[in-house]
Amino acid sequence: MEFHKPKPVHSWREFLTEIGVVVTGVCIALIAEQTVEWLHWRAQVAEAREIIATELAYSVESAIIRVRAEPCMERRLDELARILDAASKSGSLPPVGDIGLPPRNAWRSGAWVSIVASQTATHFPRQQLAAISHTYKAIETLEQAYNWETDDWRDLYAIVGPGRRLDPASEAELRKALSRARGSGRSLASLSGVMMAYVKSLNLSFSPDDIARIANARHVPLTGMKRTLSERNSTNTICSPIGAVPATYGQAQFSYLPSEAGDLVKAIPDFSGGAP
Secondary structure, rough: OOOOOOOOOOOOOHHHHHHHHHHHHHHHHHHHHHHHOHHHHHHHHHHHHHHHHHHHHHHHHHHHHHHHHHHHHHHHHHHHHHHHHHHHHHHHHHOOOOOOOOOOOOOOHHHHHHHOOOOOHHHOOOHHHHHHHHHHHHHHHHHHHHHHHHHHHHHHHHHHHHHHOOOOOHHHHHHHHHHHHHHHHHHHHHHHHHHHHHHHHOOOOOHHHHHHHHHHHHOOOOOOOOOOOOOOOHHHHOOOOOOOOOOOOOOOOOOOOOOHHHHHHHHOOOHHHOOO
């Protein structure tokens, strides 16, 4: 059996040449690996920007509706304040119908949370990452203010009913609810303007559907629109006159839902056709 021994290096030049070849090969492999990784994250970031643009389009839509509906809410709160002032003098609340509610805005951030969790956000340019994070912080504040506003209007519904004596405790609670609802509404309108300015500064590429959604929010009528069970940004109830007077107290938002419960049942999707 014949054994082949490694060929000895005859000079330092040959040795360094062989070392150079090995180092060059390793460097090329590392550069190729880094290039593949860079291209991968570049594609991920580009896709993430598109997802962020679509998600922010929903929040911009809600912000536009919110700003447009703010005068309606101010008028409704002024009307309720006059009713309460008169009741304070007479000692009795008059019959008051459905007072409506502010638009049910959608302040979305789920896609951004997923992008951060996937580590894709760390590959954004530093300044853009900071600007996007700042924008979503504003959306988080909007969502918090919206939750407060929902509670305030829920308390205001104590005024809705066929008429009753107004005791001092009830009057005090209604006045606090009025003040809180007005403050929440104004905060939401102001924050909506700030958030839209943030989104504009991001220079995102919105899809045609995103642009159409935003444009529609600027021009959709505030009243007279056909109501759907899945609508969020409806301003019909708050921008229309106070509704019909109910027979009892203890009312709440979405007064139309009991009469449309049958439609809700019919709208339940058939989930049996899913993948096995």
